[in-house]
Amino acid sequence: MLATDLEKASDNMMDGSVTIKLPVAEQARLNRERADTYHRYHIDAMETEDRQKFPRRFNVKVGKFGLAKLLFTEFFKYFGHWDVVFSRPCTYGVFSGPVGGFSPRPDLCVGCLRCEVQHPDFVKVTHNPELAAIGDSYLTSKHISTIDEEARKGTVPVRGQGYRGRFGGPGFDQMFTDMSEIVRPSRDGIHGRELIGTSVDLGSKPMSLKFDSNGGLLDAPKMLTIQVPFIYAPPPDSVSTGIVPEILAEAAGTVDTLVFLPENTVTNQGLASPNVVPMIAPGQMGNIESHGNGTRMVEMTSWNLDAWNQVKEHPLLISVQLPLAGDWMSTMMEMVDNGVSIIHLISDHHGESDDGRFIMDLYQEAHFALIEKGCRDEVTLIGTGGIAGADHLPKSIITGMDAVGLDHPLLIAMQARLLGDTKTRGAAGVKLPSKFDQEWAVQRILNLSCSWRDQLLEILGAMGVREVRRLRGETGRAMWCGHLEAEAFGDIEGFPGGEH
Amino acid sequence: MAKEWPKPSPKLLEKTHHLMHDGFHQRAFPDTAYDLPEALGDARWTDELIASAWYMAETGECPDHLNYKTGRSGGGFDKLEFKELPADQQLPADAEVDITLELNRRGDDRHKRTIDVPWYGGGMSYGSVSVNVMMSRALNAKKWNTLMSTGEGGYPPQLYECADHVITQVATGYFGVEEKSIQAAPIVEFKYAQGAKPGLGGHLLATKAGEEVAKMRGSVPFVSLFSPFPFHSTYSVEDHMKHLDWIKTVNPTAMMSVKVSTPHDVDMVAVGSYYAGAHIVHLDGGFGGTGAAPEIAKKNIAMPIELAIPKVHKFMQTEGIRDNVTIIASGGVRTADDIAKAIALGADGCVLGTSDLVAMGCTRCSNCEGGPSGRGCPWGLTTTDAELQEWVQQAWGADRLDKYYTALANRLKQILRELGLSSVGELRGRTDLLRYIAGGE
Numbered sequence: 013m014l015a016t017d018l019e020k021a022s023d024n025m026m027d028g029s030v031t032i033k034l035p036v037a038e039q040a041r042l043n044r045e046r047a048d049t050y051h052r053y054h055i056d057a058m059e060t061e062d063r064q065k066f067p068r069r070f071n072v073k074v075g076k077f078g079l080a081k082l083l084f085t086e087f088f089k090y091f092g093h094w095d096v097v098f099s100r101p102c103t104y105g106v107f108s109g110p111v112g113g114f115s116p117r118p119d120l121c122v123g124c125l126r127c128e129v130q131h132p133d134f135v136k137v138t139h140n141p142e143l144a145a146i147g148d149s150y151l152t153s154k155h156i157s158t159i160d161e162e163a164r165k166g167t168v169p170v171r172g173q174g175y176r177g178r179f180g181g182p183g184f185d186q187m188f189t190d191m192s193e194i195v196r197p198s199r200d201g202i203h204g205r206e207l208i209g210t211s212v213d214l215g216s217k218p219m220s221l222k223f224d225s226n227g228g229l230l231d232a233p234k235m236l237t238i239q240v241p242f243i244y245a246p247p248p249d250s251v252s253t254g255i256v257p258e259i260l261a262e263a264a265g266t267v268d269t270l271v272f273l274p275e276n277t278v279t280n281q282g283l284a285s286p287n288v289v290p291m292i293a294p295g296q297m298g299n300i301e302s303h304g305n306g307t308r309m310v311e312m313t314s315w316n317l318d319a320w321n322q323v324k325e326h327p328l329l330i331s332v333q334l335p336l337a338g339d340w341m342s343t344m345m346e347m348v349d350n351g352v353s354i355i356h357l358i359s360d361h362h363g364e365s366d367d368g369r370f371i372m373d374l375y376q377e378a379h380f381a382l383i384e385k386g387c388r389d390e391v392t393l394i395g396t397g398g399i400a401g402a403d404h405l406p407k408s409i410i411t412g413m414d415a416v417g418l419d420h421p422l423l424i425a426m427q428a429r430l431l432g433d434t435k436t437r438g439a440a441g442v443k444l445p446s447k448f449d450q451e452w453a454v455q456r457i458l459n460l461s462c463s464w465r466d467q468l469l470e471i472l473g474a475m476g477v478r479e480v481r482r483l484r485g486e487t488g489r490a491m492w493c494g495h496l497e498a499e500a501f502g503d504i505e506g507f508p509g510g511e512h
Numbered sequence: 513m514a515k516e517w518p519k520p521s522p523k524l525l526e527k528t529h530h531l532m533h534d535g536f537h538q539r540a541f542p543d544t545a546y547d548l549p550e551a552l553g554d555a556r557w558t559d560e561l562i563a564s565a566w567y568m569a570e571t572g573e574c575p576d577h578l579n580y581k582t583g584r585s586g587g588g589f590d591k592l593e594f595k596e597l598p599a600d601q602q603l604p605a606d607a608e609v610d611i612t613l614e615l616n617r618r619g620d621d622r623h624k625r626t627i628d629v630p631w632y633g634g635g636m637s638y639g640s641v642s643v644n645v646m647m648s649r650a651l652n653a654k655k656w657n658t659l660m661s662t663g664e665g666g667y668p669p670q671l672y673e674c675a676d677h678v679i680t681q682v683a684t685g686y687f688g689v690e691e692k693s694i695q696a697a698p699i700v701e702f703k704y705a706q707g708a709k710p711g712l713g714g715h716l717l718a719t720k721a722g723e724e725v726a727k728m729r730g731s732v733p734f735v736s737l738f739s740p741f742p743f744h745s746t747y748s749v750e751d752h753m754k755h756l757d758w759i760k761t762v763n764p765t766a767m768m769s770v771k772v773s774t775p776h777d778v779d780m781v782a783v784g785s786y787y788a789g790a791h792i793v794h795l796d797g798g799f800g801g802t803g804a805a806p807e808i809a810k811k812n813i814a815m816p817i818e819l820a821i822p823k824v825h826k827f828m829q830t831e832g833i834r835d836n837v838t839i840i841a842s843g844g845v846r847t848a849d850d851i852a853k854a855i856a857l858g859a860d861g862c863v864l865g866t867s868d869l870v871a872m873g874c875t876r877c878s879n880c881e882g883g884p885s886g887r888g889c890p891w892g893l894t895t896t897d898a899e900l901q902e903w904v905q906q907a908w909g910a911d912r913l914d915k916y917y918t919a920l921a922n923r924l925k926q927i928l929r930e931l932g933l934s935s936v937g938e939l940r941g942r943t944d945l946l947r948y949i950a951g952g953e
């Protein structure tokens with residue numbers, strides 16, 4: 013029948029009357045409709061200006077006497093050549109205000125140093141110490157200014173003239189990620205990365221499917237999918253009620269990820285939704301029933317076998333927090349043995365466990381322990397803590413996480429200043445901008461999410477990996493600076509641990 | 513559409529040149545009243561390295577008052593030093609030292625080329641830099657009997673006067689690739705990837721793709737141009753071979769260079785390139801790059817060149833093909849000392865990009881992609897803005913590079929004499945002459 017219709021259709025086309033009959037025509041219409049409604053996942057970024065002034069990069073000091081002298085001299089020297097008289101060394105407008113260099117606009121300075129090199133006698137450009145003072149040894153001023161830029165523009169930061177930083181380094185800087193010279197994630201698109209999937213599943217993947225005698229699926233897998241491999245971790249106590257949770261809940265809904273919020277906040281502020289995960293203390297797990305409005309998942313805030321046994325058969329997904337402290341590995345194994353399918357590993361804000369070990373090592377231990385046990389795909393690992401830059405996402409995933417929690421970066425996207433102890437979880441003071449509204453803050457978080465997702469795509473694209481799910485635990489995609497150095501320099505005199 | 517700025521008047525040119533050239537001098541020389549600008553430099557290119565390049569580009573000598581050898585990155589080249597022989601065992605200061613490099617080691621019937629120094633200029637496309645910058649480099653390459661690469665942006669007609677010293681690059685976007693420019697080239701370079709943005713392709717922002725650039729690339733003015741990643745026609749060594757055969761058909765005598773990045777399997781990639789017919793395997797590490805690149809890529813994707821060179825060198829030795837191929841290293845090679853270290857680690861020679869620009873006045877401010885002005889480099893380097901590009905004049909640029917290369921060559925010879933070696937070829941793979949040092953930060 014299909015063939016006949018196709019024949020008719022082509023006959024009609026041959027004689028110029030293009031009237032395609034059913035079912036081909038119907039099929040074509042359906043295809044068109046489907047194509048028209050196809051929505052490739054993306055996050056809508058939009059330039060969103062800072063609400064409070066971010067410390068500028070450079071200070072520009074101009075000696076007024078020197079400048080006056082120069083202008084005076086040039087006026088007579090180039091009299092009549094007004095293009096020369098009015099020329100300025102700065103192409104960025106620092107000296108283009110109403111009184112030119114007498115009142116420079118250092119906020120526009122990008123540090124090209126042309127003014128200072130050309131006029132060393134009266135121009136001085138210096139790094140702004142106010143900028144250097146923000147952040148701490150881990151979440152540095154460089155991270156913070158990058159996050160601010162990402163939250164403002166929603167784009168991937170691009171700069172010229174190569175890398176400017178240190179060779180390797182501690183923490184996440186120990187790892188380079190691999191790339192392929194010829195493999196693309198797909199043959200479509202300009203770079204192939206347009207079609208990379210960033211969605212991940214949370215929950216236990218069934219190792220096999222069971223069907224009833226009518227072919228119906230028995231035991232539908234208890235899982236949910238989020239569109240990006242990151243979730244929004246709960247804000248610190250000082251801002252865990254009020255506008256901040258509302259901002260995070262709205263942003264999580266738009267991005268289609270999850271935000272973890274204290275149960276009370278969810279209840280009192282009416283925030284329950286499919287994208288909000290109420291965090292419930294073990295003793296309160298009985299409350300699980302009260303969370304409606306599409307809630308898909310709750311989190312138990314610490315491991316407690318009795319509490320778990322009460323709720324483990326509940327239809328909602330339940331994740332359980334596990335601080336990377338003490339003998340966390342044994343606890344994790346106990347959780348797995350008792351059927352916990354989502355384990356949320358928590359480190360401090362510098363990505364360290366209580367004994368000072370870094371998460372990239374700990375994540376690998378967790379991941380490989382589950383592989384060893386033969387149950388890796390039955391457990392989802394989420395890691396929260398120590399994420400300060402976009403590259404930390406793929407690196408956490410390579411070392412074994414299914415998804416990663418964002419905490420401080422979200423606050424920085426909202427231009428919050430972190431005060432006091434910024435390492436210990438929950439200890440930092442949070443100073444939000446004095447004036448801002450929800451719409452602004454949501455867009456800033458969407459921009460950050462968009463920028464970080466796009467940067468993740470860059471990393472995946474370079475590797476030729478088509479789905480972020482396939483990156484999990486792919487430690488073969490990691491190149492460890494220490495290992496490479498040992499391989500390259502091991503035979504050189506003086507290399508620590510080398511042959512000499 | 514971006515605003516087109518007018519060409520500067522002769523008077524404005526005169527004034528700007530005077531101020532800029534004086535400025536470089538005042539900052540680089542010890543006898544002036546000015547210190548180095550406080551905001552100049554970073555861990556890889558320190559203020560002293562930048563000022564040293566300015567000094568060398570003016571005098572042809574290495575400065576005594578600045579560290580012109582190493583940066584402060586805390587790793588790689590900055591952690592290596594040479595084990596100089598005691599003074600009485602070194603070669604005398606006037607001893608002849610051979611620093612030439614033969615590029616075709618395959619023993620085939622292709623073009624033979626020995627360059628006078630073991631380095632040449634890396635690809636910087638027309639569009640990412642101006643014709644003036646390209647010509648400065650090409651004229652200098654001619655003078656030094658070495659080479660420079662077009663990058664992927666076409667072959668501006670002026671370059672033909674230096675054609676014997678210009679490598680034609682064929683990259684994934686095929687921008688500006690013409691039969692004529694391939695036929696003119698002593699070497700054709702296939703760029704699979706570049707270290708600063710490995711696996712990511714290229715992107716010339718709309719603001720920098722003006723009328724002339726678009727004409728050269730066969731595109732529409734002020735429209736962003738993407739070089740895809742990777743070659744859409746290459747999925748294997750055999751496909752790659754097909755590419756090289758295609759070039760051979762157009763220019764039967766051209767040598768083939770294959771520019772690749774530094775992934776985990778860079779050793780396999782290099783061997784594959786050799787078997788596909790490459791004369792030169794050009795390894796481009798992650799820390800270099802002159803154009804705009806995503807920040808996340810520069811630091812994180814692929815390995816630094818210092819770590820890739822020995823891997824490839826040793827693997828090729830094991831495969832028994834090391835002496836049939838030339839390994840060229842780039843991506844973070846800043847100084848004569850870096851060149852010598854790269855060779856001691858196993859390369860035959862190097863490619864310079866950023867250092868050429870620094871010699872011509874780059875301050876490493878990172879605004880090459882346009883910066884907030886959208887006009888490109890304020891020093892006239894990475895821009896095609898009608899006004900700004902005039903800040904670099906060809907004769908001046910070529911002269912700076914000539915003197916800079918003189919200083920590099922002399923320093924390289926000095927290193928060889930201090931090691932008791934009479935040719936740069938003897939240094940290749942001599943890791944026993946290196947020492948790993950504490951510090952370097």
Ligand code: SF4
Nearest residue numbers: 102121122124125127
């Ligand atoms: S350093 Fe560059 S951007 Fe800053 S004021 Fe001077 S000329 Fe303008």
Ligand code: SF4
Nearest residue numbers: 874875877878880889
């Ligand atoms: S904009 Fe010019 S000075 Fe600045 S880094 Fe780029 S080439 Fe160098």
